Amino acid sequence: MLEVVCLGLGAGQGEQGSPELCPRCQPFIDSEHVIHKYFLPRAYAVAIPLAAGLLLLLFVGLFITYVMLKSERVTKKAQ
Structure with a gap:
């Protein structure tokens, strides 16, 4: 659910919003989730x-x- 909110809020702000918001959501997403492979x-x-x-x-x-x-x-x- 949180990743949907993260991606939804980022999409509303254009391409610039998603890279800012998703790393802030990362600690709350399971470490096995696919989103972690896109970040350092x-x-x-x-x-x-x-x-x-x-x-x-x-x-x-x-x-x-x-x-x-x-x-x-x-x-x-x-x-």
Whole structure:
């Protein structure tokens, strides 16, 4: 019954609604249900955002370092 509600609400919102709503319904659906084969394992729910956050932090740090070093070179040339 819950999968029918999940798919019905997703279909009403167009193609964008179903991917947002069905993973939220997944914990309430039996693990043997066919819908589970269309989604990544639950371990990726932590690993992917963590890796993306670390990469974002790395790029922000590299950008700030680059800008600070470049501005330091400009002030040395001006003096």
